[in-house]
Amino acid sequence: MGSRTGGGRNPRWSVPPGLRAEVLAARLRAARPPEFRGRLHDARTATVLGRWLGGALAVCFLTGLVSHYLQHPPGWLADHLPARPAWGYRLTQGLHVGTGLAAIVLLLAKLWTVYPRLFAWPPVRSVLHALERLSVAVLVAAGLFELFSGLLNIAEWYPWPFSFVPVHYAVAWVVAGSVLLHLAVKAPEIRAHWSRRSAGTLALPDEERDGPDRRALLIGVGAAVGAVTLTTVGQSVTPLAALDLLAPRHPGYGPQGLPVxxxxxxxxxxxxxxxxxxxxxxxxxxxxxxxxxxxxxxxxxxxxxxxxxxxxxxxxxxxxxxxxxxxxxxxxxxxxxxxxxxxxxxxxxxxxxxxxxxxxxxxxxxxxxxxxxxxxxxxxxxxxxxxxxxxxxxxxxxxxxxxxx
Missing domain, CATH: 3.90.420.10 (Oxidoreductase, molybdopterin-binding domain)
Structure with a gap:
């Protein structure tokens, strides 16, 4: 017993208290997340992709409201829904599904651009910063749920215990409110990087050097959106039916030439x-x-x-x-x-x-x-x-x- 408490002391506790604090601080520094210096994770790229994503979400949200109120009109609206143009719902719902599918690609690209901010240190700098990060978390979670649940709906697969329509409608309002809040919080940064001649963009010394890489990324994202659109829109735009490779329905397939x-x-x-x-x-x-x-x-x-x-x-x-x-x-x-x-x-x-x-x-x-x-x-x-x-x-x-x- 004497040897274990005397000469057999644990070497981990033989370090002086002052040195022990320095070792702990060094270990914390070594454990910090990596720094991301790539220009394609910068505010300019995020702003450009955000514009595209915002436009897709706006069209998707507005056409979704049309669809919801045509299907489930409140009593005061039921007698005022227009029966013309005869092709109106065909257009609005085709846009709703088309822009929703495009928004999936744009949202993933946007998240790739901004994900290094998840590793910002310290993770929370103030109460306002904590609220900002919380609002972004709500926006991302609601956006991912809304788009991917919509994707499963057009495939008619419902692996959840709740009714799709009311939940999808409610979360759409959460997404819309989160987007507006995000725009309000980020307005100064968005304004500074809105165009190549904006103040924040001109202040970047390597803007011209990284321009080709950014253009290549944006062209790639645009091509991906175009590919998704061309291979799905044929389900509603029948002249493009031959390209209808990824959509769940082909317009000419079914009894009497109509899907069911x-x-x-x-x-x-x-x-x-x-x-x-x-x-x-x-x-x-x-x-x-x-x-x-x-x-x-x-x-x-x-x-x-x-x-x-x-x-x-x-x-x-x-x-x-x-x-x-x-x-x-x-x-x-x-x-x-x-x-x-x-x-x-x-x-x-x-x-x-x-x-x-x-x-x-x-x-x-x-x-x-x-x-x-x-x-x-x-x-x-x-x-x-x-x-x-x-x-x-x-x-x-x-x-x-x-x-x-």
Whole structure:
């Protein structure tokens, strides 16, 4: 025992206290993160990429609002949603998905540019600096979640326990608010590096020397954005369908040349379900029609796109009976809306409502044929809704009942 407490002292504690502090300080200095001196991690590059990313996020956010309010309009807005232009939703949702995919590339490039700041030392310099870093963390986390959850949505893969639509909508507002806060905090730095002739940029001695490298990076990022866009936009811009390599839908693939998201089997609609089908129209003068009686009514043919929230859209020829004529026969007053009930056993859009602009539009049909042929089961046989400027999830299939509101 004596040898362990005397001559057997632990050499680690034999260092004098003063020297011990110096050794600890040296070790801390050695453990500090590396310094990043590359010009491509500078404020000028981050500002240029930030402009591109900001533009993509702005378009994505605004078109996302259009999509959300067309799908889930509050009561005060339902009767004021416009049915024209007929291709409006096709355009806005195509832009929404297209700019969202482009924003994924731009966000990753932006994060690569600024990631060395994660290793800044000390990590927090003041309370304001801590709040700034916290706001950036919220922005990055919300942005990554929003874009990648949207990517999984267009692939119709939902590996989470929550409902996608309300969460995606709520986080979109978090992203928008975080972007505005970030712009407010970083405004002086953004202004200083906005262009090559800005004050902060001119103060950089090696700006011209690093210009070619920066241009090469930006050209590479632009090429990546272009490649992603060209290989996905064909799902909504049909002249580019031949380049549609990465999109989840091809516009010409599916029964009767049209893609399908929800099949009759998935909706629980079988041959037995539609064997004795008839249409009930409820209003001041309710009535019932068989399929033969519907086919005997005056038929209208329209050319309308079917456009889905996943970004794909296809124009097609539809024929059937105008909704406003069916409503008038039921005694609907002018300006009435409509509730549509599907045969499907369950689903978030089994019951759909449309405002008066849609109900009165001459292009809105209870469609019985697609491309001159009777509707395929997966396209809603025996009858479905087709209306202008309308999300695909609201173009109700397997219609069983119309209710005048």
């Amino acid at each position: 998201n929800r099949t009759a089997a998935a909706a629980g609609v079988t041959a037995a379900t539609v064997r004795d089908w008839h249409l009930d129209v409820l209003g001041p003068r309710p009535y019932r029609l068989s399929l033969a009686e519907l086919n005997a009514l005056p038929q209208t043919r329209v050319a309308l796109p079917i456009a889905c929230v996943e970004g794909w859209s296809v124009g097609a020829d539809w024929s059937g009976v105008r909704i406003r004529e069916l409503m008038a026969r039921a005694g609907a007053p002018r300006g009435a809306g409509l509730r549509v009930v599907s045969l499907e056993a369950h689903g978030a859009y089994r019951v759909m409502e449309m405002g008066r602009d849609y109900a009165e539009d001459p292009l809105t049909l209870l469609a019985l044929r697609l491309g001159g042929e009777v509707l395929a089961p997966d396209h809603g046989y025996p009858a479905r809704i087709i209306a202008p400027n309308r999300p695909g999830v609201l173009q109700t299939k397997w219609v069983a009942r119309l209710e005048v509101l």
